Amino acid sequence: MTDWELGDRSGDVEQTFAALADHVIDGLLARSPETATALGDHRFDDRLADLSEDGVGETLARIDEDLAGVDQIDDLALGQAAAVDLEILRARLAAEKLSLETIRESTWNPLVANPGSALHLLLSRDFAPVEERLESVAGRLGAVPEHLAVARxxxxxxxxxxxxxxxxxxxxxxxxxxxxxxxxxxxxxxxRSLVEPVRDAAAGALEAHLGWLRDRLESGVAARDPRLGPEKYAAKLWATLDADLTPDDVLHRAETDLVRIEGEIARAAAEYLGEPAPPPDDAGALVRRALDAVAAEGPVDDTTVLPLCVAALGTTTAFVREHDLVTVHDDAVEIVEMPEIHRGVAVAYCDAPGPLEPRALPTFFAVAPTPTGWDGARVASFYREYNASMLHNLTVHEAMPGHVLQLAHSRRCSTPSRVRTTFMSGTFVEGWAVYAEQLMAERGYDAGHGERGALAIRLQQLKMQLRMTINAILDVRVHTRGMTEDEAMRLMQVRGHQEEGEAAGKWRRALLTSTQLSTYYVGWTAVADLVADLNAANPGWTDRQVHDAVLAHGSPPPRHLRSLLGL
Structure with a gap:
């Protein structure tokens, strides 16, 4: 007899659901050891995921059992917070089933099998003595040869x-x-005697796997279209966003907003340059001149990018405190150089300790310098894009009051089950971070450089609004409408004012990460609308009261956050 059946006999439906949630989550963590480690549950640190057909079949059978258990819960008998958790759990199980049964990424995406992140998670954080972590590393290294053989x-x-x-x-x-x-x-x-033999065997297996991948590339076998296609994309978009939006909805809203933001950035550029606002036909050239001027005032290179982000974290934190925008938690943050195993997709990310992690560990704000081998022109282009003002905006997004602070609030949330502790909505997490950029710019954040600094930050933030709106357009058009590379590059460089290197990287990212690029735009609009409605419902509230309320419920999909806030 299962725990939730015992709970049902007692008549306590919330206890029944909490027991079921624990059972479902434990199963998910057991079959996804890397996810468990990232979340801070270290029971499975010596394992790698089973990518075999038998393993996938067993997982799908377990998901069906779990969904049947969820459907047996009387959601009308649950309190509102538990009812939200039930819906999140149901959606997560459905998303996992879709991923394994329909998208089947492990059968065509070689990135899925890379054990690098699973190993890095054990080495990068001091969640346990190094000896204990190395024993787990040895277990994972020992699994690498078979893991890669299964992948092939x-x-x-x-x-x-x-x-x-x-x-x-x-x-x-x-x-x-x-x-x-x-x-x-x-x-x-x-x-050493434990680790070195399995390390050497794993290194040999990795070399062999790299040779196999090179053979596939050189022989022309790697010719699959990376686009998901309309049906699979629509299904995955629902699973990613957990929002009642079709690809057509996202595309229409994003293309409409793009026109509005183009007008805003043209006016901001004119103000920065001290010139009259131009007619629409001439706005692009004026915006380009203003952005070039901002980049020239803050030169950056590989030796200064991390120190500039360190300084930006200090000034953004001071501004948030001074303007009382949201409660600041003094959790430890370390700005680090992005590991090579994670490069090639994004220029920066926030890596917070898992919500299940019992120890107080630092959050990493990782930044990627330019890759070895880039020529001088490409490096210069990169740092025109990521100039000093843009790095301040990036720090707002990744750290303060963006991801670092939002996740610190999320860790302090008390919920009726482990669902919201374990699962976070990328739509809400990215939406809050983009909203945080807008908030700081609108409140006059100047990076310590006065009025002209504030105008520069505002320009960069509007450029980021263009970028994340275009992200959604790319995401939908690439995977459902056959958008070409030339069309995408023109959109990003002409209307988005992106440097060639940034646009080329985003084109690759659109091909590599279907639906994720839409989370920024959809999340931003949802969070901004939610904050506006919360302000309207509570006209006497301060910024801090509003924002603390938004961050008080973990990281749920925005539609569920509305329910939790009584909107």
Whole structure:
């Protein structure tokens, strides 16, 4: 007899649901050890996921059982918070089933099988003594040869862009075995006899796998279209957003907003340059001149990018406190250079300790300098895009009051089950971070440079609004309407004012990460609308009261947050 059946006999439906949620979550963590480690549950740290057809079949059978259990819960007998958790759990199970049964990414995306992140998670955080973590590393290393053999067995035709990216990231995993792992062994030499044999075997398996991927690339076998197509994309978009929006809805709203933002950035550019607002036909050239002027005032290079982000974290935090925008939690933050295994998709990310992690660990704000091998022109283009003012805006998004602060609030949320502790909505998380950019710019954040600094930040933030709105347009048009690379590059460079290198990277990202690029735009509009409605319902509230209320319920999809806030 299961725990939730026992609970049902007692008549306590909320206890019944909490027991079911625990059962479902434990199953998910067991079958996805890397996810468990990232969340801070370390029971499965010595394992890798089972990508075999039998393993997928067992997982799908378990999901069907779990969905049947969820359907047995009387949602009308639950309190509002528990009812929200029930719906989130149901949607998560449905999304996992869709991923394994319909999208089947492990059969065509070689990035899925890279064990680099699973190893990096054990080496990058001091959640346990190094000896204990190295024992888990040894377990995962020992599983690498079979893991990669299974991957080769299940992988069919692959897209070229995915294979090219996988080659770089698998090389990064080899680098992890030579660098961070060796550093850990130097501090725990007694573990060498355990780790070195499996490390050498894993390195050999990684080299062989890299050779296999190169053969696929050079022989022309890697020719699969990376686009999902209309039906699969629409299904995955629903699973990603957990919002009642079709691809057509997202595209129509984004293309309408793009026109509005173009007008706003043209007016901001004219103000920055001290010129009259131009007619629409001439606005693009004026915006380009203003953005070039901002970039010229704050030169950045590989040696200064991380120190500038460190300084920006200090000034953004001081501004949030001074203007009392939201409660600031003093959780530890470290700004680090992005590991090679994670490069090639985004320029920065926030890596917070898992919500299930019992120890107080720092949050990493990772930034990627330019890759080795780039020529001077490409590096210069990159840092025109990520100039000093843009780095302040990026720090707002990734750290303060964006991801770092939002996730700190989320960790302090009390919920009736582990559902919202375990699962977070990317739509809400990214939506809050983009809203935070807008909030800081509208409140006059100047990076310590006065009125002209505030205008520069505002310009960069509007450019980011253009970018994330275009992200959604790219996402839908690439995967459902056959948008070409030339069309995408023209949209990003002409209407989005992006540097060529940034646009080229985003084109690759659109091919690599279907539906994720839409979370920024959809989340931003949802969070901004929600804040406006909360202000209207509570006209006497301060910024801090409104924003603390928005962040008080974890990281649920925005539609559920509305219910939790009584909107």
């Amino acid at each position: 067995d299940v992988l069919g035709e692959m897209p070229q862009v995915h294979v090219e990216t996988a080659l770089g990231q698998f090389e990064g995993t080899l680098g992890l075995l030579r660098g961070p792992l060796e550093d850990a062994l130097a501090s725990a030499p007694g573990l």
